Amino acid sequence: MTGKIIKGIAGFYYVHTAGADVYECKAKGIFRNQKIKPLVGDDVELEILDAEKKLASIVDILPRKSELIRPAVANADQALVVFAAKDPETNFSLLDRFLILMTKQKLPVIICFNKTDLISEEECKKIENGYRNSGYEIRFLSAKGKKGTEKIAKLLEHKTTVLAGPSGVGKSTLVNLLQAGVTMETGEVSEKIRRGKHTTRHSEFIWINDDTYILDTPGFSSLELEDMEADELKYYFPEFHPHEGNCRFRGCIHQNEPDCAVKQAGKAGLVSKQRYLSYLQLYKELKEKEKYRY
Numbered sequence: 001m002t003g004k005i006i007k008g009i010a011g012f013y014y015v016h017t018a019g020a021d022v023y024e025c026k027a028k029g030i031f032r033n034q035k036i037k038p039l040v041g042d043d044v045e046l047e048i049l050d051a052e053k054k055l056a057s058i059v060d061i062l063p064r065k066s067e068l069i070r071p072a073v074a075n076a077d078q079a080l081v082v083f084a085a086k087d088p089e090t091n092f093s094l095l096d097r098f099l100i101l102m103t104k105q106k107l108p109v110i111i112c113f114n115k116t117d118l119i120s121e122e123e124c125k126k127i128e129n130g131y132r133n134s135g136y137e138i139r140f141l142s143a144k145g146k147k148g149t150e151k152i153a154k155l156l157e158h159k160t161t162v163l164a165g166p167s168g169v170g171k172s173t174l175v176n177l178l179q180a181g182v183t184m185e186t187g188e189v190s191e192k193i194r195r196g197k198h199t200t201r202h203s204e205f206i207w208i209n210d211d212t213y214i215l216d217t218p219g220f221s222s223l224e225l226e227d228m229e230a231d232e233l234k235y236y237f238p239e240f241h242p243h244e245g246n247c248r249f250r251g252c253i254h255q256n257e258p259d260c261a262v263k264q265a266g267k268a269g270l271v272s273k274q275r276y277l278s279y280l281q282l283y284k285e286l287k288e289k290e291k292y293r294y
């Protein structure tokens with residue numbers, strides 16, 4: 001029998017099988033020798049130990065379509081990153097870091113701004129405008145108001161989606177809507193900040209239906225850009241790409257060089273000021289880090 005690992009806790013793997021059963025499994029020793037560790041999201045071959053008690057062994061890991069390091073997950077098709085349009089205030093720098101990390105791992109990203117019930121249409125436009133020409137797919141929704149969630153459901157169909165975003169933005173609320181019957185624990189924002197606790201504590205797959213899965217991950221409050229040179233940062237700002245060939249210098253980093261086409265594109269409104277400033281900020285950070293690396 002084959003199935004998908006939906007959760008891994010303390011050496012046990014929970015495998016969701018076609019019959020919608022979940023088996024508690026241990027991985028057979030062979031994996032330890034092969035230095036291959038089963039990951040959440042892996043499609044695996046099971047050897048049933050006890051059908052009644054739903055116990056099995058993982059005897060094989062099927063070939064992976066993809067493998068992410070952060071979060072550690074196999075076979076993800078895309079990421080849906082959720083930020084609140086308000087409450088908590090949108091942390092655009094954090095969003096840009098997330099976009100960079102996912103793009104670096106070659107995972108397509110859909111950006112989702114939730115809690116639109118708390119802002120005006122004009123404010124939505126402003127947010128959207130900040131990402132103009134970036135090529136990222138942007139969606140607005142109100143999970144609480146059940147607005148825009150059907151369109152999200154469509155985007156997830158037949159795919160394995162990593163759901164990510166800061167704490168308190170409404171990820172679990174969204175999942176609850178997407179999957180009737182499963183109720184993830186949600187929590188009041190003020191309550192969470194007070195206790196300094198996150199509601200979702202580990203990454204867990206949620207089966208929506210057929211071949212549609214979501215990985216609900218714990219909220220994050222910061223992201224480090226690791227293994228990245230400041231000078232390669234520009235490759236992760238897609239809205240720069242059409243202009244880069246027109247900079248006077250080939251290695252232009254789009255800062256103080258004369259005749260920089262990216263800066264000109266910014267002035268012409270083709271690259272948003274918000275993203276350009278975000279680029280400068282992240283560049284500075286990476287340069288700082290490089291100083292201490294050697």
Ligand SMILES: Nc1nc2c(ncn2[C@@H]2O[C@H](COP(=O)(O)OP(=O)(O)OP(=O)(O)O)[C@@H](O)[C@H]2O)c(=O)[nH]1
Binds near residue numbers: 114115118141171197
């Ligand atoms: N106004 C408004 N509130 C929302 C909306 N969606 C979720 N909330 C509220 O935001 C709070 C946090 O929601 P959760 O779904 O627990 O957030 P989360 O992203 O899963 O948080 P973590 O598990 O900590 O990462 C709850 O009080 C929700 O009721 C929305 O569309 N509008």
Ligand SMILES: [Mg+2]
Binds near residue numbers: 171173186199
């Ligand atoms: Mg949650």
Ligand SMILES: [Zn+2]
Binds near residue numbers: 248255
């Ligand atoms: Zn330039």
